[in-house]
Amino acid sequence: MSVIRFTGVNSRDAMRRVRDALGEDALILANRRTEQGYEILAMAEEHAVAATQAPEALPPAVPSSAKAPAEPTPGPQLERHPLTQASTPEVVEDASVKHAPRPARPPAEPLEQDFAALGRRLLDEMQEMRTLLDRPRVAPGEKSLTAQLMQELHNAGFSQPLADSLLTGLPPELADAPTRIAEGREWLMQRLTRRLSHETTHDPFSAGGIVALVGPTGVGKTTTTAKLAARQVMRLGADAVALVSTDSYRIGAHEQLRIYAELLGVSLLTVDNDTPLETLLPRLADKQLVIVDTVGMSQRDARLVDQLESLRATGRPLHLLLLLNAGSQGETLEEVVTTYQRAANAAGHPLREAILTKHDEAARLAPVLDVVIRHGLRLHYVSHGQRVPEDLSPVQADTLAQQALVQGAEHAGSAWHSRAEAPRLSRLSHQLLGQGRNLATLWQTLRREVPGFSALEAAWELTDLPAGRQDDALARLQGRPTEASCLLWARPGPARGQTWAMPALWLTEDGMPCGLPLLQHQQPAGWPERLAWSSAWQPRMHILPNLPDAGTRHWLESEGCTWLSHASPHNRLWYAGIKQPLRELAPLATWQNQQVTMLRQQPLLADFHRLSLPEGLAPRHNEGAPLEAWCGRLTHAESGKTASERYWIASATAPSALSLLLGRLVMLDSMTTLTARADKALAETQLGEIDRNWRLAMAAGLAGLACHLTATQASWALDLRGELLALNGSRRRAGTQALLDGLILLFLVEDTFVNLGAQWRGGSAHAS
Numbered sequence: 001m002s003v004i005r006f007t008g009v010n011s012r013d014a015m016r017r018v019r020d021a022l023g024e025d026a027l028i029l030a031n032r033r034t035e036q037g038y039e040i041l042a043m044a045e046e047h048a049v050a051a052t053q054a055p056e057a058l059p060p061a062v063p064s065s066a067k068a069p070a071e072p073t074p075g076p077q078l079e080r081h082p083l084t085q086a087s088t089p090e091v092v093e094d095a096s097v098k099h100a101p102r103p104a105r106p107p108a109e110p111l112e113q114d115f116a117a118l119g120r121r122l123l124d125e126m127q128e129m130r131t132l133l134d135r136p137r138v139a140p141g142e143k144s145l146t147a148q149l150m151q152e153l154h155n156a157g158f159s160q161p162l163a164d165s166l167l168t169g170l171p172p173e174l175a176d177a178p179t180r181i182a183e184g185r186e187w188l189m190q191r192l193t194r195r196l197s198h199e200t201t202h203d204p205f206s207a208g209g210i211v212a213l214v215g216p217t218g219v220g221k222t223t224t225t226a227k228l229a230a231r232q233v234m235r236l237g238a239d240a241v242a243l244v245s246t247d248s249y250r251i252g253a254h255e256q257l258r259i260y261a262e263l264l265g266v267s268l269l270t271v272d273n274d275t276p277l278e279t280l281l282p283r284l285a286d287k288q289l290v291i292v293d294t295v296g297m298s299q300r301d302a303r304l305v306d307q308l309e310s311l312r313a314t315g316r317p318l319h320l321l322l323l324l325n326a327g328s329q330g331e332t333l334e335e336v337v338t339t340y341q342r343a344a345n346a347a348g349h350p351l352r353e354a355i356l357t358k359h360d361e362a363a364r365l366a367p368v369l370d371v372v373i374r375h376g377l378r379l380h381y382v383s384h385g386q387r388v389p390e391d392l393s394p395v396q397a398d399t400l401a402q403q404a405l406v407q408g409a410e411h412a413g414s415a416w417h418s419r420a421e422a423p424r425l426s427r428l429s430h431q432l433l434g435q436g437r438n439l440a441t442l443w444q445t446l447r448r449e450v451p452g453f454s455a456l457e458a459a460w461e462l463t464d465l466p467a468g469r470q471d472d473a474l475a476r477l478q479g480r481p482t483e484a485s486c487l488l489w490a491r492p493g494p495a496r497g498q499t500w501a502m503p504a505l506w507l508t509e510d511g512m513p514c515g516l517p518l519l520q521h522q523q524p525a526g527w528p529e530r531l532a533w534s535s536a537w538q539p540r541m542h543i544l545p546n547l548p549d550a551g552t553r554h555w556l557e558s559e560g561c562t563w564l565s566h567a568s569p570h571n572r573l574w575y576a577g578i579k580q581p582l583r584e585l586a587p588l589a590t591w592q593n594q595q596v597t598m599l600r601q602q603p604l605l606a607d608f609h610r611l612s613l614p615e616g617l618a619p620r621h622n623e624g625a626p627l628e629a630w631c632g633r634l635t636h637a638e639s640g641k642t643a644s645e646r647y648w649i650a651s652a653t654a655p656s657a658l659s660l661l662l663g664r665l666v667m668l669d670s671m672t673t674l675t676a677r678a679d680k681a682l683a684e685t686q687l688g689e690i691d692r693n694w695r696l697a698m699a700a701g702l703a704g705l706a707c708h709l710t711a712t713q714a715s716w717a718l719d720l721r722g723e724l725l726a727l728n729g730s731r732r733r734a735g736t737q738a739l740l741d742g743l744i745l746l747f748l749v750e751d752t753f754v755n756l757g758a759q760w761r762g763g764s765a766h767a768s
Contacts, residue, residue, distance in 0.1 A: 003029060003041055003042075003043050004021065004022070004041070004042060004043060005039060005040070005041055006018050006021070006039070006040045006041075006042060007034065007036055007037060007038065007039045007040075008037055008038050009037040009038070010037060010038050011031070011038045011040075013037070013038070014031075014037070014038045014039065014040045015040065018040055018042045020497050022042060022043070022044045023044070023673070023677075024600060024601070024670075024673060025044070025737075026042045026043070026044060027042060027043050027044075028040060028041075028042050029041040029042060029043060145170070145174055145180065145181065145184045146167055146170055148181055148184065149167055149170070149184050149185070149188050150163055150167060152185070152188075152405065153166065153167075153188075153366075156364070156366040156404050156405055156407060157330065157364045157366030157367050157370070157404075157407075158366045158367075158369075158370050158404075159330065159370050159374070161374065162370050162373060162374055165438055166188065166191055166192060166195070167188075168438065168722075168723065168726045169191070169438075169719050169720075169722035169723035169726055170184070170187070170722055171187070171718055171719075171721065171722040172722070172725065174187060185405070187718075187719075188405070189398070189401050189402060189405060190715060190719075191719060192369075192401040192404070192405070193397045193398045193401045194397075194441070194716075194719070195373050195441065196369065196372070196373065196379065196395070196397035196400060196401060197397040204319035204321065204353050204380065205228075205232060205235075205289060207317060208288045208289050208317070209289070209290070209316050209317030209318060209319065210277070210290045210292060210311075210316050210317065210318045210319070211228075211289065211290070211291050211292065211318075211319045211321060212277075212291075212292040212294055212311050212318065212319070212320050212321065213225055213228075213291070213292065213293055213294060213321050213323055213355070214294050214297075214307075214308070214320055214321070214322055214323070214340065214351075215296065215322055215323035215324070215336070215340075216296055216297065216298055216325075216336060217296030217297065217298065218296060218325075219296065219323045219324070219325050219357055219358075220323060220325075220357040220358060220383060221293055221294065221296060221323055222245075222256055222257055222293050223383070223386060223388065224323060224355060224357060224381075224383055224392070225243065225257065225260075225291055225292075225293040226257065226260035226264075226388045226389070227381075227383065227388050227389045227391070227392035228291055228381070228392070229241060229243055229260065229261075229264055229266060229291055230264055230388055230389035231389055231392065232289055232291070233264050233265070233266060236288055236289060238264060238265040238266050240287060240288040240289060241264075241266045241287065241288070241289050241290075241291070242266060242267040242268070242269065242284055242287040242289070242290045242291075243257060243260075243261050243266055243267070243268045243269070243290075243291050243292075243293065244268075244269045244270070244271065244277070244280065244284075244290060244291070244292040244293070245257045245268065245269075245270045245271075245292075245293045246270075246271055246272070246277075246292065246293065246294050246295055246310075257293055260388065267287070269283060269284070276310050277292065277310060277311050281316065284316075290316075292311065294307065294311070295307065300339070304339065304340070304343045308320070308343055308344055308346075308347035308349060309347040309348075311347075311349065318349060319353060320344055320349050320350075320351045320353065321353045321354065321355055321380070322336075322337070322340055322351055322353065322354045322355075322377070323354070323355050323357050324336070324337070324354055324355070324356055324357065324368055324371070324372070325357055325358050325368075326356050326357065326358050326359045326361070326362035326365060326368045327358050327361045327362040327363065328367070328368070329367065330367035330368075330370065330371065333367055333368055333371045334371055337371050337375050337377065338375075341375065352376065352377060352378055353377065353378050353380060354372060354377040354378065354379050354380070355379070355380055355381045355382075355383065356368060356372075356379060356381070356382045356383065356395075357383040358383065358384075359382050359383060359384040360384040360385055360391075363407070364404070364407050365400060365403050365404040365407060366404045366407065369400060369401075369404055376440075379395045379397075380394070380395060381393065381394060381395060382394075382395055382400070438723065439746070439749060439750060441723075442720065442723055442724075442727075442746060443750065445716055445719075445720055446720070449714070449716050449717075450514070450705065450708060450709075451481050451482070451483035451484065451508060451512070451514040451515070452481035452483065452484065452506065452514035452515030452516070453514075453705070455477055455478075455479075455481065455515045455516045455701075456515075456516065456698070456701045456702070456705065458477050459474060459477055459516055459694070459697060459698055459701065460698065460747055460751075462474060462477075462694060463690055463694075466689070467689040467690060467691045468691075470690065470691035470693075470694045471691050471693045471694065474516075474691075474693065474694050474697055475522060477516055478516050478517075478518055478519075478522075478697075479515075479516075479537055480506060480515070480537035480538065480539060481506055481514050481515035483508050483514060484506035484507060484508060484514050484515060484539075485507070485508060485509045485539065485540040485541060486506070486507040486508070486509070486511070486539060486540065486541040486542075486543055486661070487504055487505075487506060487507070487518075487534055487537075487539040487541070487542055487543065488504060488505040488506075488507050488513075488543045488665075488668070489504045489530070489542065489543060489544050489545055490502035490503065490504055490505075490520070490545060491545040491546070492520065492525075495672045495675075495676075496672065497676075498672070498676060500679070500692075500696050501519075501520035501521070502520070502671070502672055502675065502700070503517035503518055503519045503520060503696065503697060503700045504517060504518040504520070504523070504534075505517050505518075505668075505671070505700065505704055506518075506539075507543070507661075507664070509540075509661070510660050510661060510664065511660065511661040511662075511663070511664025511665060511668075512664065512707075512708045512711065512712070513668070513671075513703075513704025513705065513707055513708050514704070514708065515701070516697055516701050517697055517700040517701055517704070518534070519693055519696065519697055521693065527544075527548065527549070527551070527552040527555075528551055528552055528555040531552070531555060531556070531559075531561070532555070535559070540562060541561075541562045541563065541564060541654065542556070542561060542562070542563045542564070543563070543564045543565070543665070544563060544564070544565035544566070545565070545566055546565060546566060546567075547565050547567055547571060547617070547649060548563065548565060553617070553625070556651070557625055557651075560653075561651075562650075562651055562653045562654050563650070563651045563654070564648055564649070564650040564651070564654055564658070564661075565648065565649050565650075566646075566647070566648060566665075567582055567629075567647040567648055567649045568582070568647065569581065569582050569583035569586075569645065569647055570582070570583065571647070571649075573585065573613055573617060573627075573629065573649075574613065574615035574616065574617065575588075575611075575613055575615065577615070582629060582631075582647050583645075583647075585611055585629060586609065586611075586631040586645075586647075588611055589609030589610055589611035589629065589630075589631050590609060590610055590611065591607060591608075591609050592608045592609060592610050592659050593607075593608060593659050594606065594607050594608075595608075595659060595660065595663050596637075596663075597634070597663040597664075597666045597667055598666070598667040598670075598710065598711070598736070599634060599643065599644060599666055599667070599669060599670075600669070600670055601670070601735050601736060601737070602636075602643070603637065604634045604635060604636060604637070604643055604644075604666075605634070605635050605636075605637050606632050606633070606634050606659075606662075606663050606666060607632070607633045607635070608630060608631070608632050608658075608659040608662060608663075609630070609631045609632075609633075610628055610629070610630055610656075610658075611628070611629040611630075611631075612626065612627075612628060612629075613626065613627040613628065613629055613649075614626050617649075625651070625652065626652040627649055627650065627651060627652060628649070628650045628651075628652060628654060628658075629647070629648070629649055629650075630647070630648040630649075630650060630658060630659075630662060631645065631646070631647055632645065632646040632647075632648075632662055632663075632666065633645050634646070634666065646662075646665075646666060648662060648665075664711060667707060667710070667711060668704075668707060670707075670736065671700070671703055671704065671707070674703035674706060674707070674736060674737065674740055675696075675699045675700045675703045676699075677703075677737060677740060677741075678698070678699035678700075678702045678703050678740055678744060679695060679696060679699040681699075681741070681744050682695050682698060682699055682744065683695065685744075685748060702740060702743050702744060702747075703740060705743055706736050706737075706739040706740035706743055707736055709721060709724075709739050709743075710735070710736045710739060721739060723742075724738075724739055724742030724743060724746065725738055725739075725742060727742050727745055727746060727749070
């Protein structure tokens, strides 16, 4: 049912029942004191959405006890309470106190009707609030920031599919602020720069072999060949480089390249366009790099495939470089790239590299950059004049992006390509291609920036194995990522409200989760045995859920291990010869620093204090190794009210600058809730037969990754958060739960693309 009544002996007990049943997103509708204790009316968020769409279908309220209770006091309407833990029950029933006998349903009374009316009124108000929140936060007549940036992209000459792709990841905090146009432009330029940089990570000249320059007539292949040869002669020497000319159509083409070859002191071989390149291989065997100047050929020439087939060079790696005229129209460039790539694939030589020519003659750079990005070409050089070799420069993605956007401001209002001009099928294919590029960019960013992400990728691929083999394969993947230094241990036994035990997590030095977690069922029993088991991976610090007992402390000290443990304010420690509760020692601690952290999706200010404990835990038993006590006071930034206090005990060998790690540990309090959310989502996916342990490891790994992305403030993380929210279709800000949902969807969508690609390839092979 939509609205559920929870009763408990006091407000804390009732709230605990709400948490266990509905999770941290529960909506509190009303609360009151009763003769039996405390009563709360609450509902799950997803039920609230359904109910607001059809409020007349709201079922009657759950019956109250036989005795008429006091009048209900409306609680904080629509307030989202911060909840510490969440459970995900399959079936949620009435959460009344279990030991009280459940009375028979009495006839409908005015009080119950009042509750039903209250619920309907609250739902109506919630619907109005949702309508207000969903309205664009833009003044009448004012363009949203997305619309302004879209217009600037059109003015520059970028196509609609690429403009949609670029703006998909616009962070919500910018999209909702139309006056922050300067920040929006900076974000757009950085995003365009990254899309171009993604395509410039491979140098075709570094591995040697044969590099052939191809492209339409007049694009500048011969001059560019000479410029490239000059650069490579300076790098490798004249004896290691050779030039080949196949341009027998244009008068004087061989002679022009021969002059350059003589000036550079390199060998030049000429061959007819129809003669296969492999006939020259014996004469080029001692050359590390061979640059081929091919004949210019229109993209509509039927002999294009034959020309590319003639470049076949058995035994030598071959790289094709497509030269693109920066001053050409977008439609022409689109046709050139599409036709040349198809012809290259037909000839057995994939075409993925490009050089930009005539940069100095282009009024707009956006059309050529648009084509490069959408077709996944890697730009390597930009030619901007006739001088050899001065007028050839390596690609600088930020410079090209800035030039393209500045040119758009100079040519406002004349975009070369619009949604209305593109044929429908072509537009749809471009949009699909752009979505695929977006996904590829997301994956590349995660692989490059997130430590241990490759382990999550490898674990996801285990779904192709039979369920009986997944657990063993998963165990082989587990280990310490290179960047990890800390091992965060969970409490032994099932997590609160769950049937599974929380795994141990690998953390970086600053507390960022990374890699695959270590499942509890694979760990030995007993803390000394468990710690000894993990020593094969050499963690630099153990983070324990409780203060270690005497045997565990002895093992840690004998092995010289650094450790940190969560502590209770009631833990009694020796200080100045007196055993005192940790809470009473906190005022004696020295303030270290303040930082922003997250607790149950809420940003808080954390002040950290440290106190040295020279006498340790139990000096009377000769176990008085010096320790450090840490206290974290969490406060709301606006009100200054204290939200919580946390305590830790660390060995004296722990780093003195622990506050950043402690702030991350506060944020990781939500790991159990997030893991439960991911576990439920993975259970509902159509992944086939999957092992229970695999699902738990993947759920915890994705939950840790979501926390990592939430805490990271780098510019790449800002873009990534926006992309994940857009992929998930979420209008909320980039909270950890929303990012987790986006990550799960990212893995599933990537799986779908791979499967579709396999089906298409299989269908093509079958048809042929």
